[in-house]
Amino acid sequence: MTVLEELEYTDSHEWLRRGDGTVTVGITDYAQSELTDVVFVELPEVGREVKPGDEVCALESVKAVAYLYAPVAGTVAEVNEKLSEQPELVNQDPYGEGWIVRLTPEEPERAVPLLAAAAYRQKLQAEG
Amino acid sequence: MTPRESPLAAIHEEMGARTTEFAGWRLPVQFHSVADEVKATRRAAALFDISHMGVVRLSGADARAHARRVLTRDVELIPPNCAAYALMCNERGGVLDDLFVMVESESAVRLVVNAVNHEKDLAWLRAHLGSILEIEDYAGSTFGLALQGQRSEDILKAAGLEGRLPAVFAAFFHGRVADADLLISRTGYTGEDGFEIWGTAQDGPGVWRALMQAGEEYGALPAGLAARDVLRQEMGYPLWGQELDEETTPLDAGLEWVIDWRGEFIGRSALEAARPKRARIGLRAEGRGVPRRGAAIRRGDGDIGLVTSGTYSHNLEAAIGQGSVAAEAKPAPSETVHVIVRGQALACRVERLPFLPRRTRASWTEAVRRHEE
Numbered sequence: 231m232t233v234l235e236e237l238e239y240t241d242s243h244e245w246l247r248r249g250d251g252t253v254t255v256g257i258t259d260y261a262q263s264e265l266t267d268v269v270f271v272e273l274p275e276v277g278r279e280v281k282p283g284d285e286v287c288a289l290e291s292v293k294a295v296a297y298l299y300a301p302v303a304g305t306v307a308e309v310n311e312k313l314s315e316q317p318e319l320v321n322q323d324p325y326g327e328g329w330i331v332r333l334t335p336e337e338p339e340r341a342v343p344l345l346a347a348a349a350y351r352q353k354l355q356a357e358g
Numbered sequence: 359m360t361p362r363e364s365p366l367a368a369i370h371e372e373m374g375a376r377t378t379e380f381a382g383w384r385l386p387v388q389f390h391s392v393a394d395e396v397k398a399t400r401r402a403a404a405l406f407d408i409s410h411m412g413v414v415r416l417s418g419a420d421a422r423a424h425a426r427r428v429l430t431r432d433v434e435l436i437p438p439n440c441a442a443y444a445l446m447c448n449e450r451g452g453v454l455d456d457l458f459v460m461v462e463s464e465s466a467v468r469l470v471v472n473a474v475n476h477e478k479d480l481a482w483l484r485a486h487l488g489s490i491l492e493i494e495d496y497a498g499s500t501f502g503l504a505l506q507g508q509r510s511e512d513i514l515k516a517a518g519l520e521g522r523l524p525a526v527f528a529a530f531f532h533g534r535v536a537d538a539d540l541l542i543s544r545t546g547y548t549g550e551d552g553f554e555i556w557g558t559a560q561d562g563p564g565v566w567r568a569l570m571q572a573g574e575e576y577g578a579l580p581a582g583l584a585a586r587d588v589l590r591q592e593m594g595y596p597l598w599g600q601e602l603d604e605e606t607t608p609l610d611a612g613l614e615w616v617i618d619w620r621g622e623f624i625g626r627s628a629l630e631a632a633r634p635k636r637a638r639i640g641l642r643a644e645g646r647g648v649p650r651r652g653a654a655i656r657r658g659d660g661d662i663g664l665v666t667s668g669t670y671s672h673n674l675e676a677a678i679g680q681g682s683v684a685a686e687a688k689p690a691p692s693e694t695v696h697v698i699v700r701g702q703a704l705a706c707r708v709e710r711l712p713f714l715p716r717r718t719r720a721s722w723t724e725a726v727r728r729h730e731e
Contacts, residue, residue: 266584267393269670269677270646272700288700290648290677292392292670293584314646 231354232259234325239350240342242299245325252307256329257289257298257320260354265291268320271313274331278306282342286331289320298330303340308332364409365501365562373580381473383410386582393672395585396592399548400673400714403507404581405569411502412476413556414483417466418491425467428486429459430608430625432618436461440722441528441543445608445616446479447625451632452604453611455479456596458545460530470554472598486624501562505569506552506589508717509576514542514553517572527551527719536561536568547586549593549716588669591678594640594711600651600667601638601680609634610682612711636663637688640713641679641697641706649679649697649706656696656703662687665697671713678713679706 233239238246243261247254262268270290280286280300289296309331313319320328335341345353361384364370370377375386386407388395398404416425425433431444441460445453455475460468471479476497483493505513511523514535521533521542530543538561546552557565570580587597596602601611608617609632617629641649649668654661668679679697689695689708696703 266388267391267670267672270648272646290670292588292672293387295648295650 235347239345253333262324267292268317273309302335304333304335307334365559388582389580392584395581398579402577403509406504408502410473412471413496414469415494416491430617451607451625451628453602503555506546506548510552513573517568527721536564548589610636612638634685640709640711643677644705647699647704648677654698
């Protein structure tokens, strides 16, 4: 499973990339592989306010439904519209073209516990 | 409890299958991508491990006639070397299990039953037939494979099949592949032409390898339970535990065609007096979302029933499902109903099942009918 060094992670298998005052969020390679074949991504509305741990959107796969949880409090600044037509990008390129939402975090930041790459890797190993 | 392992467990691991526990067994859910496995089955062929299915053999004088007592089908009408889909009902007419009955002769029949009901079925059979027939349970000593898809016959032959393939659906024969003696039945759970193959446990890996090797040039893939579930849903086939249970009668599930009213069987009098309370319907989502088991089905302002199973079909490029609704509120085909998904109403078109045309061979029943005419 790919875990990128430059990203932060959550216990619920989201990744975060910081830049330009926003936080981009997606699901990890491990999460997409567990979920398999994503068939719909129910994108949230831009402007929606979320608290840490809120369900941001549902991801439907062949097997089950999973949720993306907000890692930080903030406002939905942008959603990956491409996923409406190509939900499989979440599987094919989870850290790149398969990003899901971009949040503008609240100041000061409120977040769920975040893990560095090494800690997330350890967590995956522990879970087998 | 440690789950039971298929005789093919080592092969699954070698191939990197993701496994799950199902009905007390550790089984492969998928080998690579569910979508690829589903598409390969419709386009060429796929190989499934079905070793978890229970196989029970009833034998003794007039075994076929006696088996009639526990089945909704008139087994006496099934010729030797032919099989049929049948239900086993309780006295109330509820479905104990759905199964395939394979008639070997007047004095021997085999039942292929759901893993989840295997023990219960055995107890039921022993209680009702144990004093007159020998009941053998093949649990643990056999393997089962389902080779499904239009290229299945080519693959069996390319794998060096010895024996004469029956040309009709639901007929079976004894054959050999990779030096293994096999019982091969032209049946399946996918709506495609194909075979279910039974043999002695230790021969399983050799037969699997021979079929996968032969299947490669045809584009066959190994496939798991997840693909099997999508394929059966595309065909509108019921799954016991979802569309069927002991409180559901064949009439409630749209399976009256599986009842032969000629002759006595357990549940008959209850079914004769019963009227269908529920109806089974097919649903095709028009919006984005998947109707999942347990979701409410709304027609106009009222809830009329629940989704019993649902998934996404890559062949139809739509989410599909089945539902059980109150018989008096049954919507007509092409009517739009709503399924409540995460508090939102997902529009679904009611469709006749199956969603895809059946592509099996004509059944032996049609051959018999032509002969009688």
